[in-house]
Amino acid sequence: MQVLIIEDEARAARQLQKLLASCGFSYELVGTIDTVEETVEWFRTNPSPDLVFMDIQLADGLSFEIFQSVTVEAPIIFTTAFDQYAIQAFKVNSVDYLLKPVQKDDLSLALDKFTRSNKPQSLDPQILKQLLGSVQAQESRSGILVKDGDGFVQILITDLLYAYSEESVTFGVTQARRFIVDETIDQLYQSLDPLSFYRINRAQIVAKSAITKIDRYFNHRLKLSVLNPRDQEFIVSRPKTTDFKDWMNR
Incomplete structure (x- = not known):
């Protein structure tokens, strides 16, 4: 067996x-x-x-x-x-x-x-x-509490453009700022509305509202243009391309 x-x-x-x-x-x-x-x-x-x-x-x-x-x-x-x-x-x-x-x-x-x-x-x-x-x-969150100087501030989920993991640290990005999320990328993704956010690869989550352009990329992948990209490149992994396109149409 x-x-x-x-x-x-x-x-x-x-x-x-x-x-x-x-x-x-x-x-x-x-x-x-x-x-x-x-x-x-x-x-x-x-x-x-x-x-x-x-x-x-x-x-x-x-x-x-x-x-x-x-x-x-x-x-x-x-x-x-x-x-x-x-x-x-x-x-x-x-x-x-x-x-x-x-x-x-x-x-x-x-x-x-x-x-x-x-x-x-x-x-x-x-x-x-x-x-x-x-x-x-039904269980998705409305905000993320992040450190701000000596205190904390809430970042609204509706303002979140994308999140990514780098060297085991999770970062979130809005139009105004980048901030550290005190959660793993897995934990963050599980708490987000799947109709509004998509995990395009192992390290990146993107909001549908942040995507401005989708281009074909080599090896049957997709490359995204997003708002406030900073130094990030957004590539949809090959196994996810079909599902990602379906998600964009919902």
């Missing part, structure tokens, strides 16, 4: 492997991957595994973006830290899921269901992504 784990938290991936062993599940681990881009490349160059564990939020975006670029024929068990609203959405679409942190009993039940059915699930990634986007939009 070949298993692929797609998870951007190394600790969570290791814990899942331990739980699989404790459940008495005999398997061969064919890989652990933490990004959308690497997952797309893996499926393009490797035979399909027997089972995939897939986190919803990966290091460079939502795992649903994977299905825009490749066909995944293996059964999938999603792992998610999202709340009950998202879980209900997954149930409606007949998708197996595990709420993080994964518990042994829940994993055992999911494995039992997989063993009994052992069939690829009917998966409509567009519907699932829209449902997940609705949940994220």
Whole structure:
């Protein structure tokens, strides 16, 4: 039984492997991957595994973006830290899921269901992504509290043009200033409205309202012109180009 784990938290991936062993599940681990881009490349160059564990939020975006670029024929068990609203959405679409942190009993039940059915699930990634986007939009924030001299000031999310990660530090940029965000780029992205912001690559998030021009770029990528670019270059990674264009049309 070949298993692929797609998870951007190394600790969570290791814990899942331990739980699989404790459940008495005999398997061969064919890989652990933490990004959308690497997952797309893996499926393009490797035979399909027997089972995939897939986190919803990966290091460079939502795992649903994977299905825009490749066909995944293996059964999938999603792992998610999202709340009950998202879980209900997954149930409606007949998708197996595990709420993080994964518990042994829940994993055992999911494995039992997989063993009994052992069939690829009917998966409509567009519907699932829209449902997940609705949940994220409900929980999206209105501002970011940042240091300002000896005190703090709130930056409105509506003023945020883009954010990026550089040497493990997250920066946000408005028309007026650049500031440090006391969060990882992953944490910031998860709190933003997915209809208004897009993670174009592992290190950059861009507001739709900040984009002024889109050009074709080599290797089937896209290059963006944005407001107040400072010293940043904005390149949409290859696996995200189709999904990005769909997002721009919403």
